Amino acid sequence: MSTKITNLHVENAYKLGKKVYEEQMTISEAADELSQEYSMNRGSAQGYVYTFLRMMSGEEYRRTINAFATEYYLNGIYSDYGEQQLLSALSSVRKHLEYYEGIGKSRQQQIHQVVDKLVEGLNNVTTMSNHIAEFDKQIALSKNDMPDDRKKRLNAASKIPARVSVSTEVFRRNPDVVAEVLLRANGICERCKQDAPFLRAKDQTPYLEVHHIKQLAAGGEDTVKNALALCPNCHRELHFG
Structure with a gap:
């Protein structure tokens, strides 16, 4: 079974994560579908769905997802749930970065860049809100x-x-x-x-x-x-x- 996380895995993990968040299925069911239908490693599948849920709650997550997934999740959350939910998700990512770097891991430069780009965009959205x-x-x-x-x-x-x-x-x-x-x-x-x-x-x-x-x-x-x-x-x- 494939262990490399592909963009297709990320897109479907986000889609099924939404279903779990909206209580249409369980994390276990989502992981099973990602594993069986999309050949995603089941442990990774469960981790990616769980990370989406942590972003939605604004809580720290400890398992790293790749930069593409981080950006895809954040953009999707903004599009589907709005600015306040995006702010919560950004807080979750920051907590992850603080935890990850606090235990001596390398700085996740690409993910920092994703966060910085979205924060800059939100600052510009003030004019949109007006x-x-x-x-x-x-x-x-x-x-x-x-x-x-x-x-x-x-x-x-x-x-x-x-x-x-x-x-x-x-x-x-x-x-x-x-x-x-x-x-x-x-x-x-x-x-x-x-x-x-x-x-x-x-x-x-x-x-x-x-x-x-x-x-x-x-x-x-x-x-x-x-x-x-x-x-x-x-x-x-x-x-x-």
Whole structure:
């Protein structure tokens, strides 16, 4: 049985680690699948899944995973669970590095570089957070505006959103489109027709997400016609299957 950890092993260890974290299977079952389906050494398989769980809890782990795996896990956690969970995972990696180097092992330079790169990226994301916060304020103002005034702006607005550069390129979306679509939905997902799953803590309004039928990155228009108000499950399903 193969003992070398491949990128495919890492990708599937992450995928199955998520299932363990979300209580869809046990660590033992995940290790068995990695061993049987992907010819990964079972001890390594269990270690890689366990490390993912430690990252999710922000706790120290002692068994080293390679630099590719560390970066893959951290990027995946950021993408799937958000900034706060990434910060927890970074804390876990730092604790691992302190432990590893504290027992006299060599400095894991590549993993330090992975951590430094992600921390630098998070520092830049502050501007992204500001952008999102400002957009949320604009949506709130639009929702409280007179319907006729909002519709006038919609009729006069450009259908193609301007791009702004924030730590990465994002679209400057029209808050009137978001407001109009959320009001149209009236708290009901426009795909599964179920009530919004919960209320927003800040204002007790139904939590739905606005999805563009044809994605903006693919040339879709930022218009009410090209948008749906969706519950998080339907939104994720449309994006990720």
